[in-house]
Amino acid sequence: MQPVPVTVVTGYLGAGKTTLVNRILTEQHGRRVAVIENEFGEVGIDDGLVLDAEEEIFEMNNGCICCTVRGDLIRILGNLLRRRDRFDQILIETTGLADPAPVAQTFFVDEEIAAGTTLDAIITVVDAKHLIAHLDDTKPEGVENEAVEQLAFADRILLNKTDLVTPAQLTEVERRIRDINAVASIIHTVNADVDLDHILDVGAFDLSRAMSEDPDFLDEDAEHLHDTSVTSVGFVVDGDLDLRQLNDWLGELLATRGVDIFRSKGIFAIGGERNRVVFQGVHMLFDSTDGRPWEPNEPRHSKLVFIGRNLDRDELRAGVEACRIEVAA
Template identity: 60%
Template sequence: MEPVPVTVITGFLGSGKTTLINHILTGQHGKKIAIIEVGVDDGLVVETKEEIFEMNNGCICCTVRGDLIRILHKLLKRKHRFDAILIETTGLADPAPVAQTFFVDDDLKDLVRLDAILTVVDAKHILQHLDDAQIEEGAENEAVEQLAFADRILLNKVDLVSQKEKAAVVKRIKGINAAAEIIETVNSRADLDRVLGIRAFSLDRILEEEPDFLDEGAEHSHSSDVTSVGIDADGNLSFAKAQRWLSKLLQDKGADIFRSKGILCFEGSDDKHVFQGVHMLLAFSSSADGAGRPWGPDEKRVNRLVFIGRNLDRDEINASFRSCLVGSAPAA
């Protein structure tokens, strides 16, 4: 039997990976697709008929292979065969350990094949991440790694940059990876024939790039100063206060906050409100506009937010958020 093609989707936080997955899942291709998410799940993938497998295990490099091998075996044992498997990695993940999985496990080698590593790039913010001067010495810059490993690059969010800015980004990308084809997209809407079943992964090219790629024990280190602050809070928010709080936070700390997202409950509304932030750019949607379902009558209304970045003051962010809840004492 032909091995099932696997596409690994990487890209920095907020670049458009989930948007790409939704685009693929809603496309007219008639394929049965399984999705594996590596990293933190945020519950914000639109609901589909496909199943989503999550892996939530801290340092991805160190745990990914075991988890992934287990999940892939489980998937492949099913009676109904999948036509394709997509693996989405979290924004900061180095794609190497995910790709290695397909070469280190002998049993998997015949059942699946790595079709391509797709890297989604946020045209507006990528240069800032490539030039990140705050990465600790000796640590890898994941934005560079993700480009270097890519077989194909989706240059996404081209609606947010001028022709001149775009040309500068393309030049930088080509300087890191001249081999990968670049597809320009808005909302990750790439022609599916150009991203799935493309047989673009080449082990030889990767070994040229990283000679110890197949060495499972190879040293690696990550910039540990990037952290995430999560908030889980019951109750309803005052719309005006929450809006002021979020705009101020992103205005003051937008350079350091790479990514933010959350589900919010507002006083007087049964709709679920979702926000998605990338640095200072913020987008809102809600079940009132058809995105997701409203809060159910017996469903517990919980605000869930996450901020990923550096120099984040967990206590301060939590306390100031809680002061926006209806009935809370004003922030000190």
Template identity: 55%
Template sequence: MAASAEDNENLVPVTVLTGFLGSGKTTLLNHILTATHGKKIAVIENEFGDVGIDDELLQKNSKVQADEEIIEMMNGCICCTVRQDLITVLSKLAKRVASGKLKLDGIVIETTGLADPAPVAQTFFVDDAVKAFARLDGIVTLIDAKHIELHLDEEKPEGVENEAVEQVAFADRLLLNKIDLVSEADLFRIESRLKGINAFAPILRTEKAQVSVDSVLNIKAFDLKKTLDMDPEFLNTDGEHEHDNSVSSISIIQPGNVDLELVQKWVGQLLQEKGAQIYRMKGVLSISNADEKFVYQAVHMLFRGNFDEKWEAGEPRESKLVFIGKNLDEKELRDGFNACIDTPEVLEKRIKTLRFAMGTKVECKTGGGWVKGEVVAHMYRDEFMPPGMVAPYQVKLDSGELIWAPEDVNNLIRKA
């Protein structure tokens, strides 16, 4: 389960910053490390990138270097260089915060040369120590307005991804930089192209990467609560933009409820088969037999979701899904999701696939071993079950006690 909203507020927000060589990342990072903005921010720089934080600038603005990897700046910010595993650097920061020596308002991780932020994102999904200290807040891509179209149009050898297109596709927010070097007509055309790739990332125009630190930090793009508030009109982008040939964004809004088990199978299969092509996925689902909304986020094959706030009385029950990726088949996605809609026909179909008919004598695996009984109900549910769950069988044991089998598998229920 995800952390509670209160716990999340206590975690340090982390922004992953991507952008092509020359887009202005160094200028932006130098600004964060030297400007008087009143926030304590740690900038973690990938040393293997082509662009580095200016050494002279670091020396001029740094305090004593107590650690060769962590440099404290005059304005209270921290500059770190990743010479080893990212988790190691984050652990060092976490220890300093825990000891009271350091208070952090945010972390910016610059991923020079990495179009795909999934390895960085994975750190905040799966490493327990990091999860207890920091939360992935958003992916921000800096774009050079003067040269972005050249990068987007660059022909790549077969099998090689266009990094510029991927960086746009992964973004939660796009900073369109160097707007003073192009015309308004150019900007309109560029923004249309960017929206064709990723219709869901707001675009912020900038000159010389001079943006408020607040526009990069704590944007809560990975906040499941914020996902709940996705504007249906914002999702309705059909026919609004010209789409890139291979990378695009698709939204689905579907009234009614869906079956939890069918959705889990569909999403699992989708990520297993197409996970490399699905850059980002998020949504809010209306699950049958659940009073709460199911909210989720995914980066490639990495999926996180849970039941969150309740549906309000009178609020229309509907599911909202967003996909951003390469070679997305909209019809296939819609058909796959539609097959999860909870209808009497779907229920009847699921009952037909069950192994045991009503009245069948069975044995059930319980805490006390295998116990004999008889199937008395199909697709059973009661108020004590987790949200959305439906058991394939309710069984009346020979003792007269009623139990349910959570799955139709032989190691839980078998013919007597």
């Protein structure tokens, strides 16, 4: 049986998450959606089910200091997977203040969920009028700014309430989003009115689509005017990489710096491999799968993106460059 695609909707309080979820629940889109959200009460609806989740975050005993998972989601998703023929899609709405990491890490850590579902996309809904204030909100030492984290984790960003800002303000909001997350596609909406084909079952988490169009930030000369501690860093490296060296480097990097690296994603050309290797990580957890085969005349190159805090572009580039297989002249 095919894994069930799971969409995670995050967003600050009042950004429009619930409007979006209600739209998904009520629109005739032909998909049977099971929705997991907070404090709704459990009810059966025409083509699906709404399940109540009480956020319960657990640390895992796997030696990974930032590895937390959502125990409630493991239970609910496990239960849904026993009735998987009844759903086409699962949607998880997080609370406004939720850190997306434990949600995403749940899909890596629990083998039943990893096998039965696929994390399709993390959708972050943001309010065009208030986002900058939330991003600039000063937090006490050691407390994360949830608005920044939610942008950093996003595969797609719904820039909502665009009718409430001027074009100039909208440009500035987009620039601030791009400073943090240069990879996620941004969709402008009013009342969270979006074509659901753009957010459900889109395969965005694995990044192959987003990275197929070289985003500007992969260019090393791209300027980052705003000084923010959470940024995106990306590279394109021509030629093949050595699998063992790449594994060693990424393993070491994420083990030692994974607390600061929120998301890592890559599409690799590995020496001797006919298929592209698609890589994704959340903090210290990562996995990889085979992507599509390389075309006969397609230039083989690798793309790698990190989104996180205190990223040193030169150091990261040197790390991945060191994994290149030198071709004899």
